[in-house]
Amino acid sequence: MTIPKLAVRNLLGGGTKFWLNAVVLSLSFVAIIWAQGLMEGLDEEASLATIDDEAGGxxxxxxxxxxxxxxxxxxxxxxxxxxxxxxxxxxxxxxxxxxxxxxxxxxxxxxxxxxxxxxxxxxxxxxxxxxxxxxxxxxxxxxxxxxxxxxxxxxxxxxxxxxxxxxxxxxxxxxxxxxxxxxxxxxxxxxxxxxxxxxxxxxxxxxxxxxxxxxQGAAAAESFSGWAFRDQADLLADIRAFVRMKTIGSSIFYVLLLSLAALAIFNTQILSIWRRRKEIGTLMAMGMTRGRVIGLFTLEGSLLAFLAALVGAVYGIPLLAYFAVKGFAMPGGQGDSFGLAVGQSLYPVYSLGLVAATAVLVFATTAVVSYLPARKIAKLKPTDALKGKRT
Amino acid sequence: MDNGILIRTKDLVKVYPLGQQSITALADVNLTFRRGEFAGLVGPSGSGKTTLLNILGSLDAPTRGSAEVLGEKVETLSHRKAAALRNRHIGFIFQTFNLLPVYTVYENVEFPLLLLGMPPAERRRAVADALSWVGLADRTKSKPSQLSGGQCQRVAIARAVVKKPELVLADEPTANLDAENSHHILDTMETLNRDMGTTFLFATHDEKVIRHVRRKITLIDGRVAKDEALAGS
Structure with missing residues (x-):
């Protein structure tokens, strides 16, 4: 219980810098969910339209x-x-x-x-x-x-x-x-x-x-000579492949965003360790083990992701809900130019799985970039830390 | 350790590598400290005072020889065991106070107890006691940046003694303080030494401190040049 308590205290004591990081990270959070929601919406809309007008069951x-x-x-x-x-x-x-x-x-x-x-x-x-x-x-x-x-x-x-x-x-x-x-x-x-x-x-x-x-929902029937059966999933495979290709394309955008946020956290952690090395020495002098010091710094970074999720929720939920209801106008007002069965507006779909997967991705990234500089502390001798030496 | 002996060093040597050369910070130091001592390590800068304190505090390991503290041989301790020794039995007071800046006075003093896993009610009582010993019971909510140097050092003393350790190691505790604050701090530590039986070991070249200690060990070039009992103040 000590480490989480200390991590919260340290974070809240971080002031403006801490809130800036939380806001930057929350932007990544919201942008990833938005972009992925568009892709899920694209997949759902194209699939449903194709099922209704062409594929059936x-x-x-x-x-x-x-x-x-x-x-x-x-x-x-x-x-x-x-x-x-x-x-x-x-x-x-x-x-x-x-x-x-x-x-x-x-x-x-x-x-x-x-x-x-x-x-x-x-x-x-x-x-x-x-x-x-x-x-x-x-x-x-x-x-x-x-x-x-x-x-x-x-x-x-x-x-x-x-x-x-x-x-x-x-x-x-x-x-x-x-x-x-x-x-x-x-x-x-x-x-x-x-x-x-x-x-x-x-x-x-x-x-x-x-x-x-x-x-729709029909079970595959027996085979007939001269006829081949293609089930619904088979008929939608091209759409799924296309959406997957588009998703990979859009991933570049959010990988970039997440990298920027991760860099900001990494930078903050490095700076934090550099500025707080004397404090680290003091913690060690008071009997904190290296493992707990690493745990403390890693948790501080991870809590930042948690707070970013809360900050993101404040402005992200209304924003994403607005797009889900009003739709996102396709570039140039022509859905056909996208190459899929979509209308003039695309309606993003935000599933629980999408939000959970994004949260896991952001938390994992944040934990890793918090852990890496914290790991360096493990190599710092308490006496060197107390003198304020660099790692 | 028997006969009330808290610390014993035997042929203690500490050598620091410096490029192609090396510097001997401690050379064949043989010392014994009993429980309840109020002793000072004195000597010029570079004489090995801080190095000796660091080894006795299990923050560093000797190059050769032995340092036995509270029955534990420092040279054989793992990082985890050394941390446990410091956590349970040793308090540190630093020249620059080393308070945690984002914590309040109360939280700074509470910190070692959190590491010990002390229950909240017991913790609150211990922190209140420690702050009243150093005369800062009314500043619990202040941050270190809102305190004077003397007050900061008193918080540091409270933090060092709150867990009632057997040994407190103080490295130049009065170096950043004026005469009045130094006097107050030393009085506080003497009272704690007398009332709680805590062993205090100072590294200092401050005459004000030397006037308070009951034993003075003079280190020169890493060797014990003189070990004398004093009347104290």
């Missing part, structure tokens, strides 16, 4: 389908296995058929992918109910990015040309039945959503699909 895909290789799209289709069709019929899955196409918006030529989906499906949160419009033209749903890039608006008509399963080219007029907002660029850019039954007719692919999206 996992995908069955025809084995020849490679989403990163558009040349595989033409042949990436196959009959939906009966068990999967049963799930679709129960509303627990949604089939998607992909057919490469060419569109001619306002006299221009552009590649696109026709994506057939049941208008009544509830698995993905896309507004597919708008695909029920009855007319000769194909009702088409496009994302806001697509609409902007090709200059289309609701009610516009564009020519769509595709090749069916037998290799025959055909073309029809499509009417833009709706434009939807989504954070997930991969269900938007270059894609035209049309009714599944219509697309199957157009492409001569009755009962076929490219992807079957399972409902």
């Amino acid at each position: 996992g995908h069955y895909r025809v084995e020849s389908y490679d989403p990163l290789d558009p040349f595989t799209y033409q042949d990436a289709h196959g009959p939906v296995p009966a068990p999967l069709q049963a799930r679709i019929d129960e509303g627990k899955a949604a089939a998607i058929l992909l057919v490469p196409a060419t569109i001619y918006p306002q006299g221009r030529v552009q590649s696109a992918v026709l994506k057939g989906i049941e208008p009544g499906q509830k698995i993905l949160s896309l507004p597919t109910s708008r695909l029920t419009a009855a007319s000769d033209e194909i009702p088409a749903l496009i994302g806001a990015r697509m609409a902007e890039s090709v200059g289309l608006k609701e009610g516009d008509i564009l020519t769509v040309r595709w090749r069916d399963a037998k290799g025959a080219f055909d073309a029809l007029e499509a009417v833009i039945a709706g434009i939807f907002e989504t954070k997930v660029a991969t269900v938007d850019a270059g894609q035209i959503w049309v009714p599944l039954a219509r697309l199957r007719d157009m492409a001569a692919m009755p009962g076929e699909a490219t992807i079957v999206v399972l409902e």
Whole structure:
């Protein structure tokens, strides 16, 4: 009990210098939590949006389908296995058929992918109910990015040309039945959503699909010949990897901050030992062991981290809560430029784990930079310390 | 140690290396101190007074020979055991007081008792007693920076004797004090020596101190030149 009591006394007796250090360290504390909270928010927002609009509870895909290789799209289709069709019929899955196409918006030529989906499906949160419009033209749903890039608006008509399963080219007029907002660029850019039954007719692919999206929380089903299953975690792996990469990038920023704070504490400890070496000698003369002297100085530094956490809480909690509610506007006001499914504002998420991990990191760093100079004391002879000699 | 002997040195030698050369601070010092002595080590600067006090206080170890303090051979003590010896049995008084600046008078005097792990109630009583012995019972909340030199040294004495040690080692305790304060300090220490039986050993070249001690040991070039009993004041 003696050492903590002495450490508190010494710290509080340190005056302005001590409070300055506490404030500097608290800045690191808050900045690390803020930066990491942004990354967690990014991860959560991108993951949830992707799950809602694209991944669902996992995908069955025809084995020849490679989403990163558009040349595989033409042949990436196959009959939906009966068990999967049963799930679709129960509303627990949604089939998607992909057919490469060419569109001619306002006299221009552009590649696109026709994506057939049941208008009544509830698995993905896309507004597919708008695909029920009855007319000769194909009702088409496009994302806001697509609409902007090709200059289309609701009610516009564009020519769509595709090749069916037998290799025959055909073309029809499509009417833009709706434009939807989504954070997930991969269900938007270059894609035209049309009714599944219509697309199957157009492409001569009755009962076929490219992807079957399972409902969220669905257990992995059995394997089917010609189909591969990718679970939700697998589908989100790219996002997680991207966020991890961004996190490492942002880590440089807070490692720098923490280093500055650690340097300040280290400097204070060195100065403290230099100025207090006579005091150290006195402590030893009074019977304090070297171990306890080291413990005292290390604890003084560690208590500084504790106080920094309290100081940081005073201004950090309101500040971080403000960002959590109001969000952090993405640079340039364009979430897409970040390369992930995020909106115009990013909402940081501060988990207990994040705060605990940051606290451990700051406490550990502070303890180490306090211990290192204190360790030098162990080599100081009491008589030298009393004379005020340098270590 | 038998026959009331508190300290015994035998052929004590301390040599300090100084570059390629070495300096002999103590040479074959043979001394014995009994409990309750009020003795002074005198001699010019560099005669080995402080070195001898440091060794007797287990702050330093001899190069050769033996220094037995309270039954413990200083030369064989580990750091931990030496710290325990100082903690329980030895009080130090320094020329420059060496009070802990951020602590109050009360906390400075309390410090050795905290290290001893004394219970709070006992501690409070002991600190109050020690401060009343040195006449500073009314300055408990003051910081060292708010005290005069004489008052600081009285706090240092209170800190040295609060745990009622068998031995108090005082290195030039009056060097930074005026005559009146020196007199007051020495009176205080004499009273404590008489009332509590604490052994006081001074390193000094201050005539005022020498007039108070009952035994004067003169060191010259690290050797005991004279060891004489005095009448004291």
